Amino acid sequence: MTMNVHEGTVRRPAATRRAGRLAVAGVAVIALAACGGGTEAGGGDGEDDGGTVTLQFIHPEVAGSFDPLIEAYEASHPGVRIEATNVPFDQLQSTLQSRLSQGDSSIDVYTVDPSRIPGIVAREQLLDISDLMDQAEEATIPSSLEPNVVDGKLWSLPIWTSEQYLYYNPTLLEQAGITPPSKDPAQRWTWEQVVEAARQAQAAGAEHGLLIEQINRYYQLQPLAESLGGGPGLSGDDLLTPDLTNDGWVRAMTWFRDIHESGVAPRGIAPDQMGPLFAAGKAAFYVGGPWVIPGWKAENAAFGIAPHPYFADGEPATPTDSWSWGISPHSEHVEEAKEFLEWAALTTEGSLATIEKIFIPPTNAEAFDEYMGRLDASVPGVTEGAGDLMLHELENTAVHRPPSLGYIQFEEMMVNVFEDIRNGSDPEERLSKAEEELESAFSRLR
Structure with missing residues (x-):
C-alpha cells in the first residue's frame, strides 16, 4: 500500500481562528501510564439475549476515566452497552498490535496515536470513516483532523489536544530570592534562566531544581531539539530519513544530559512520580500539562504558571497533540461503533464527557471553548490567563x-535513547547509534 503522508516540515503551528475558536492540531499524545483493572473486554458477538449490543473500547487511561461518557451514552442509547478496558500506556501499542493483527473481533473502538496512523493504516488495522469527514470538519477545531487523514481518507477522529506550561513553586522561589516568571509569552524564560534559577533554589533548600513530566518520551523532549533548529529527528518527503546528529539535536541532548549530571534534574524518577513530587513541594520548577491542575488543587499544592521555556539562541517550541479514537476493521458492530465515536468526538455533550475526569483540552470546537473557561477558573489567583x-x-x-x-519504531527507540543520555551516555555517540539502527529499521519500510 502506497500512502501520502504530510510532506515538508513537521513544524506546523496552527494559525487560523474559525468563529472565534482556535485552529490547533489534535495529534497524539499524552496519556500517562494507567494502572488498575477496568472492565475486561470479552469475546463473542457482543450481543446479549435481549438484543443489546456491547461495544468493547480499549484505552490507556486510569480505570473509570470514561465512566461519565459511558453512563451518558448508554442513557441516551438504551440498545448499546460500552465495556471499557484500560491497558497501561506502555503496553497499549503492543497489546493492540497483537490482537488486531490476529483479526480479533472483540475490539470495536480503540485509542489511536495520530503520529502512528500511517503505520496502522498500512497494517489495515483501522476502518475507513471518510463518510464522517464533512461532519468532523464542521464540529472540530479545524486542523485537528489533518493527522487523521491518510491518502485523502479519514481513519480516526481527534478527541483531545494538549499544551504544556512551566510551573513553579512560589514558596521555594521566594525562599531563594527569585522573582517568578511572568505568564506573558513575550517575557518567556529561556532554559538557561530556568536552570540558573533551579540551581539557586536548590542552594536555598529545594530538593530538586527541575522536574520534566514525561522525562523519557518523545512528546515531551522533541521541542528541545526543535527550539534549536534540529527538527523532529526525521527528514525527507516520506519522513523515513533519520536526522538526529544535526547540531540542534546534539546541543539539545547535551543540555539534557548536563542537567541530570549536575543534579538540577533527578535521575531514576519515573514520569508518573514527577507530579506528586512537585505537589509535595520538592521541586522549584516543573514542566507539564494542564491535567495536573485539578489534583494539585485538591492537595492545596503551591504553584504558579508560566510559558514553556526555550533556548536563548533558538525559537519557542512546545509539545502538543493527544489521542484520537478509531474503529477496528474487524468489529462486528461497525454502525454502533461509529455512532459512539461520532457522539464522543463530534457532539459538545459527548466531548465534554470525555474530559469530566481528565482535565485535557478537547478538540470539539464548542467543548474547547468551554474548557478554556474552566481552565481560567480552576484556581483563583493562579490560573487566570492560563487559557x-x-x-x-x-x-x-x-x-x-x-x-x-x-x-x-522511532518513538519506541527514542525512549531508550533519552534514558541512556539521561544516565550519562555521550549524546552525539548515542544519537549516531540511533540513526544507524533506525536506518536499518526504515529500510524495510521504503
Missing part, C-alpha cells in the same frame, strides 16, 4: 510529531 496562554502556544509555538510510516 489565553494555551491559545497563544497552540497558535504560535506548538510542534507536531512526525506522521511517518516509521514513527512506531
Whole structure:
C-alpha cells in the first residue's frame, strides 16, 4: 500500500481562528501510564439475549476515566452497552498490535496515536470513516483532523489536544530570592534562566531544581531539539530519513544530559512520580500539562504558571497533540461503533464527557471553548490567563510529531535513547547509534 503522508516540515503551528475558536492540531499524545483493572473486554458477538449490543473500547487511561461518557451514552442509547478496558500506556501499542493483527473481533473502538496512523493504516488495522469527514470538519477545531487523514481518507477522529506550561513553586522561589516568571509569552524564560534559577533554589533548600513530566518520551523532549533548529529527528518527503546528529539535536541532548549530571534534574524518577513530587513541594520548577491542575488543587499544592521555556539562541517550541479514537476493521458492530465515536468526538455533550475526569483540552470546537473557561477558573489567583496562554502556544509555538510510516519504531527507540543520555551516555555517540539502527529499521519500510 502506497500512502501520502504530510510532506515538508513537521513544524506546523496552527494559525487560523474559525468563529472565534482556535485552529490547533489534535495529534497524539499524552496519556500517562494507567494502572488498575477496568472492565475486561470479552469475546463473542457482543450481543446479549435481549438484543443489546456491547461495544468493547480499549484505552490507556486510569480505570473509570470514561465512566461519565459511558453512563451518558448508554442513557441516551438504551440498545448499546460500552465495556471499557484500560491497558497501561506502555503496553497499549503492543497489546493492540497483537490482537488486531490476529483479526480479533472483540475490539470495536480503540485509542489511536495520530503520529502512528500511517503505520496502522498500512497494517489495515483501522476502518475507513471518510463518510464522517464533512461532519468532523464542521464540529472540530479545524486542523485537528489533518493527522487523521491518510491518502485523502479519514481513519480516526481527534478527541483531545494538549499544551504544556512551566510551573513553579512560589514558596521555594521566594525562599531563594527569585522573582517568578511572568505568564506573558513575550517575557518567556529561556532554559538557561530556568536552570540558573533551579540551581539557586536548590542552594536555598529545594530538593530538586527541575522536574520534566514525561522525562523519557518523545512528546515531551522533541521541542528541545526543535527550539534549536534540529527538527523532529526525521527528514525527507516520506519522513523515513533519520536526522538526529544535526547540531540542534546534539546541543539539545547535551543540555539534557548536563542537567541530570549536575543534579538540577533527578535521575531514576519515573514520569508518573514527577507530579506528586512537585505537589509535595520538592521541586522549584516543573514542566507539564494542564491535567495536573485539578489534583494539585485538591492537595492545596503551591504553584504558579508560566510559558514553556526555550533556548536563548533558538525559537519557542512546545509539545502538543493527544489521542484520537478509531474503529477496528474487524468489529462486528461497525454502525454502533461509529455512532459512539461520532457522539464522543463530534457532539459538545459527548466531548465534554470525555474530559469530566481528565482535565485535557478537547478538540470539539464548542467543548474547547468551554474548557478554556474552566481552565481560567480552576484556581483563583493562579490560573487566570492560563487559557489565553494555551491559545497563544497552540497558535504560535506548538510542534507536531512526525506522521511517518516509521514513527512506531522511532518513538519506541527514542525512549531508550533519552534514558541512556539521561544516565550519562555521550549524546552525539548515542544519537549516531540511533540513526544507524533506525536506518536499518526504515529500510524495510521504503
